[in-house]
Structures are given as structure tokens and as C-alpha cells.
Amino acid sequence: FAAMAAGDPLLARLTGRLRGLRPPRFPTVFEALVNGIACQQLSITVGIHLLGRLTAAHGRPVPEDPDELRAFPGPTDLESVTLQDLNQMGFSAAKARTILEAATAIAGGEFDLESLERLDDQTAVDRLTSLYGVGRWTAEYVLLRGLGRLHVFPGDDVGARNKLKRFFDIERTLDYEGIEELLARWHPYAGVIYFHLLLDSLAETGLVTTG
Incomplete structure (x- = not known):
């Protein structure tokens, strides 16, 4: 390039x-997905602030500094989180529902994010957009930032x-x-x-x- x-x-x-x-590729496809959802129709600055609040509240403590550092939460970390919890952080009702429904489906094995690696672009987009609240932009963002497909705009x-x-x-x-x-x-x-x-x-x- x-x-x-x-x-x-x-x-x-x-x-x-x-x-x-x-x-940079996100460490997990789930983190890319939630990032995409959070930044839908918002400035990236606002989206980053929302994600920071989510990580501070529900992220996994980093062993080297568990009192200060948090890793991005995984699907199972959000199983007990409610719509109201996310609303209070600033997420809209629709985004809160999208994040929690996706986390539940992934944690329960109903949706296999990792299998997207083996799919072509269009099939992967179709799979992702089958999730509530996930449109083409979010799906393509996941392909780029979660799957490292640098040809996707x-x-x-x-x-x-x-x-x-x-x-x-x-x-x-x-x-x-x-x-x-x-x-x-x-x-x-x-x-x-x-x-x-x-x-x-x-x-x-x-x-x-x-x-």
C-alpha cells in the first residue's frame, strides 16, 4: 500500500x-461488533466515550493492575447487564438492546462469531445482519476491524x-x-x-x- x-x-x-x-484489528470479533454498534450514527468521539464507560463498568480486571485497568468485556461479562444499565451509560434503547441480544446469542452458542473467519464477505455480512439492530455498515466494519479484511470499505x-x-x-x-x-x-x-x-x-x- x-x-x-x-x-x-x-x-x-x-x-x-x-x-x-x-x-489495527480488535483483539476479538465481539469487541469489533460492539464498537460498531456503539458508533452507529454518532461521532467517533462520542462512541469512544460510551465504550470507555462500558469497559470501566463491566470490563475484566487486568491482572497487572486490577484496580485501575480493565479489558474490554466479553459476551459472558454482559449476561447480567440490563437495558437500564446501558441506558444510564448513554446508550440509546435500540443500541442497548442490540448489544445485549448479541451478547446473549453469542454467549449461549446461538451465534458463532468465530465462524465468520471462514465465510466470504457477503455471507459474513448476511450472517451479521441477521442480528437485531446490525446493518450493513456495522457488519462491514466488523469485517474490516474484527476480521482484518483490508479490502472492505x-x-x-x-x-x-x-x-x-x-x-x-x-x-x-x-x-x-x-x-x-x-x-x-x-x-x-x-x-x-x-x-x-x-x-x-x-x-x-x-x-x-x-x-
Whole structure:
């Protein structure tokens, strides 16, 4: 990707400040799923705060510093959590239900997240969107950040879509198919471009420092 970006003036504008960056994969697919749910139709800053509250309240203590550090909760850690608990943290009723129903299905063996590794993209998206409250954007986010499929660009992300237009000076309206067409020239790195757009947004808020 770095070699491609270096030889492409359009990509160089986006990636120059974060050369060598590779989108980090979440430690578990469940963490990627809950992250995607939390950030649905919210700024990433707000989503991060919600996830921090969830981890502080229900995360697993880290042995090296159990009084201060918490790992992200797994499905079984949320079995006793109620809708009201999540509402009080700031999660909407719909997101709270989505998180808890997914955790229950996964903890009970009704939904096998790990099996997604063996599925092609569309089949994995279909499986994920069978869960209550999980749409195509969240499913594709899981493919990118939970399964490490760097060719996947969550095309329903309106913020990323608008930033893509600004970065590449595109005047026409971009729909899902238009994004696929635009990014085809940089296959198989659409997900890397998505992550650069995401970090650029974080840099604008001061949450990420770039050189």
C-alpha cells in the first residue's frame, strides 16, 4: 500500500502524515461488533466515550493492575447487564438492546462469531445482519476491524463518504455503488483508505496527533 500511495498523488494527500499505518484489528470479533454498534450514527468521539464507560463498568480486571485497568468485556461479562444499565451509560434503547441480544446469542452458542473467519464477505455480512439492530455498515466494519479484511470499505458511512468527496475533490453525489467504483483503482486497500479517513477525523478533534 505504501508503494501504491507514494506513486499516486491523490493517495499521497491522504496518507502522507501517517505513512506505514495499518488498521489495527480488535483483539476479538465481539469487541469489533460492539464498537460498531456503539458508533452507529454518532461521532467517533462520542462512541469512544460510551465504550470507555462500558469497559470501566463491566470490563475484566487486568491482572497487572486490577484496580485501575480493565479489558474490554466479553459476551459472558454482559449476561447480567440490563437495558437500564446501558441506558444510564448513554446508550440509546435500540443500541442497548442490540448489544445485549448479541451478547446473549453469542454467549449461549446461538451465534458463532468465530465462524465468520471462514465465510466470504457477503455471507459474513448476511450472517451479521441477521442480528437485531446490525446493518450493513456495522457488519462491514466488523469485517474490516474484527476480521482484518483490508479490502472492505464500509460504504454506508456518511461521514467517511463526505470526507472521501472532500479529499479527492469529487463534486458528484457518492452512493454505495459509487464508492465501490471509485475505490476499485486502489484494490485491495479500500479499508486502509477508510482507516486513514477515520484517523483524519480524529486528528481534527485533537484525539490523534499526526506528523
